[in-house]
Each structure stands twice: as structure tokens, then as C-alpha cells.
Amino acid sequence: MNWNAIAAIYRFEMARTFRTLVQSVISPVLSTSLYFIVFGAAIGSRIDQVEGVSYGAFIVPGLIMLTVLTQSTSNASFGIYFPKFIGTVYELLSAPISFFEIVIGYVGAAATKAFMIGIIILITAHFFVDLTIAHPVWMLLFLVLTCISFALLGFIIGIWAGNFEQLQLVPMLVITPLVFLGGSFYSISMLPPVWQTITLFNPVVYLISGFRWAFFGQADVALGWSVAAIVVFMAACLFTIGWIFRTGYKLRS
């Protein structure tokens, strides 16, 4: 393993995060605070409680997931797309580094950044609502696995994307709707029965449900399904990345 290379990529990507602190960290925190104000305070004051949890607290796991999913995907996709766009990808391809090491560097940095933002939002949430975390280890595990899986997805998108529009396409048209419809702001049990069934086809439901279970000890779907969903999703991403590696898809002509 070329550890120095992995470290170089990781540091380079993290340096970008810190250089662009305002847009990388502060803006997601600001937008999440706005959600708290609008959904938590304005609407939440009329909803009272969901499944025994105050509405303001209930939406915290969903809000964190919303940001973490978008952030890990867009960070990783941008991380690998940018060198392709400005041409510096030649360096990655001509260095004594395996594709696997490139993935660890970029995905690791993107996941770290998303994780940091997730934690910052969690801390921010504390200022708005009372929160107790029932299963902190599970909470962290879900958070880490989600960051890594969606950073892997982002990496794939970054390799696939041929322009900036395509880079935005998947996060905007797929991930955001899935998260909004995946029970970020409501419990699935609040939906009409038909939609409860349809919703089960949304993979994000399982992530948010599992994550919310780690907070409040109650879930929309069984914990096992949540764990299985994230493992399957991660495996699918790894398989796709393996395929990219073997074929050199959109990287090596």
C-alpha cells in the first residue's frame, strides 16, 4: 500500500475543505438551523409530539441525514471530478498508486468532511431542542457508514459525470427527493397505507429509520433491515467501483 499517497490525497482534499470553510461547513450549518426554525419552531409548535418525541427533536436525525447524504455525495463527486475537469487527473493516473488507494484518499476525505458536518449539526441542534441519544455507538456507526457509502456513490458520480450539470444531477434529482420522502420530517406511520408501502422502496427510509432508532429507540422499520440496507448499498457501490477499476471506465482511454 502506498500510504504516503493516500495521506497526500487525503490532506490535499481536507486542505480544500478548510480553505473553503464558509461554503463547506458554515453553509450547511446555516441551512440546517433554518430548518430547525421553520420546521422545529414554527410548525413543530403545532405538531407537539411524534411517537412520544417532541417534533423539534424528532426531525434532528432526518436533518442530519439530509445534510450528510448530500454533503458526502457532493464532496466525493466534486473531489474526483475537479481533477478530471482541470486536467490534473494525469498525475493520479501516472503515479505509482492503485485505484483502490485513490478511492480511499478521496472517499476518506469526503466522508470525514460529511461526518464533521453531521457532528456540527448535532451540536447545533442541541441549542434548539433537548436531545438524548439512546444508543450513541449505533448512532456513530450509522453516521460513519452512511458517510462512507454515499461518498462512494459520490465518487462514482464524479467519475461518470462529463460536466457540472451531470455532477449536480444525481444529488438534486435523486438524493434530495429520496431524503425528503424518506421520513426526514415525519414518521412513515403518519402516511396513508398505500404510501407506507411505496415508501419501503426508498432506501433512505431504512437509513433514517435506523439512525432515528439510535437516537430515540424507536424505528419505522426493524433495525436489522436498516443495517442490511446500508451494507447492501455499500457493497453495490464497492462493486461498481471495482468495475470502474477493471475497465478504466472514463479514466484511462
Place this chain on the structure above:
Amino acid sequence: MATILNVSGVTKTYEGGHQALKGVDLEIDEGEILALLGPNGAGKTTLISIICGISTLTSGAITVAGFDHMKDFREARNLIGLVPQEINLEPFETVMNSVRFSRGLFGKPRDDARIEEILKLLSLHDKKDNRIMTLSGGMKRRVLIAKALCHDPKILFLDEPTAGVDVELRKDMWEIVARLKETGVTVILTTHYIEEAEAMADRIGVISKGEILLVEEKDALIKRLGQKELLIELDAPIDAVPEALSHYPLTLSDEGGLIYSYDAQAGHTGITGLLSDLREAGLHLADLSTRQSSLEDIFVDLVKEDAA
């Protein structure tokens, strides 16, 4: 000298069916400077990209100091530095960070002292904390070279190092290459400027339409260039070289004059003797002129022959 790079039978056919390389064989000796000369689209960049691992080859084999460039890609690539043709740099990074990143990618531990040495060699040291976007085009090209050199490669590829660079910077580049040669680095550069190949290279290879047409010592080529022809126009055209002048390398020109071939760099060209012998043979001179085939002529001839 030992062979450091061996390219044998390398072909490249792109997906669309375009054959960019048609069986390239090339052997590079350690410490030499080879200039690959060829028109646009000849396959220069494709060849370099394949050797460096940016493109894949369709068939053939490449070894770098005995290491297969695919199977032992780590060992092989460790020995190679690449300066691409396009100025591909992270605009927002500082020079120092960008070079550090490259060194890291090649698996080398951080060593700022070594990087500063390289920056000094390239007269970039005072710009080390500048952001790349604030540098001029020539400086950016130096950053690319620093990035390629920071892991101490044995072979440096310079793909069109002076494309779009002004005359002064071009001279600087030649000087940098000369300094690199002194440090023992093997340099392979591509160019379509003949004078550049002449100024920098030990050997010159000519590539056209995906084939290497010739690889020759520059000195041998220069010698070939040194061959001059003296064109002798006569008052009265003749139809055969006079017997009295048969010991001179003379041929008949189309206009019934004579053509004398000689080595301009030799101490004794024999022109004085020839001229007096001409008079003795009773020939009256109408005019004299000389012509010299340049590397460009040879190059154009080769490329034309290839096209025919």
C-alpha cells in the same frame, strides 16, 4: 550505456478505430536526451501517455529499467516524471502545496528541503508560497516541471515543453534541460520545433502517423546536414563531367551545370582546387551558389515519404 526504457511493438487503436500508434519500437539509454520530433497528431503524446500509464496500449510491451510498466507499475512509475503538454494545475493551491502533493502521490515522505532545492533549480523558489493562479504561463510550466521532478525520477518526459512559450522562456527551458542532464536524468521531450530538438537533444527521433521513421544521433544528423552542395552554372552547358575532373565528387545538374558535394565542416573543402581545375579544363563559370539541407528538409522529406 544501459537501456532505461524499452518500448517494443507498441500499438494503440482508439475505440473509434483510429490507429494512433502502429508498432513503435524505441530504446532509450540512461542519461541521454531524446527529442521526438513530429507534426501534430503524429502520436507523440499518445506514446508518452501510454508509457506513463495515462492511456492503455492495445498491444506491445514497455519496460522501465527492466520493470514491466503494467505488471510492476509501482516500480516503473516511480522512475518516471511527466510534464504534460497542457498546463494542468490546481489554480487555488500554493506552489509548495501542489509540489508536496505530487511528492506524496509518488509515495515519498514529506521533505520540504528537497522540494525547495528543486524549486531553486527551476528559479521558482521565491514563488513557493504564491497561489498558482497568480503565476505567469512560464512560471506555471516550471511548477509542472517541479511537480514532475519532486520524487526524483530517473526519466523525465517533457511533452511539448515550449508550446506557446515566448522565445526567452524557451531558452530558459533549454537551460533547465541541460542542468537536468548534468544531474543524470534521462529526458525525453516531444516538440515540433526542429531548432529545439537541435538545441537540446543527444538523439532525435522522427515520428509521423504513429510510426517512428528514424532515430539517429543528433551529431550524425548534423553531419548529414553539414553536407553542402556547390552549384556551378556554366556559360555553355555540358552533357558529361569532363574526364579531367573525374576525381572530384561531381554530378551533372539538370541545367547542364555541375554539382559538387562537400563537407562544410571539414577543414579542407577542396573548393579552391576544384575552381582552378575547372578553369584548366576550359570551363567558364556563369554563377556559383551553395545549398544545405536542413534538419527541416530531412524531416519534411521523411514525413512526405511516409505520406506517399
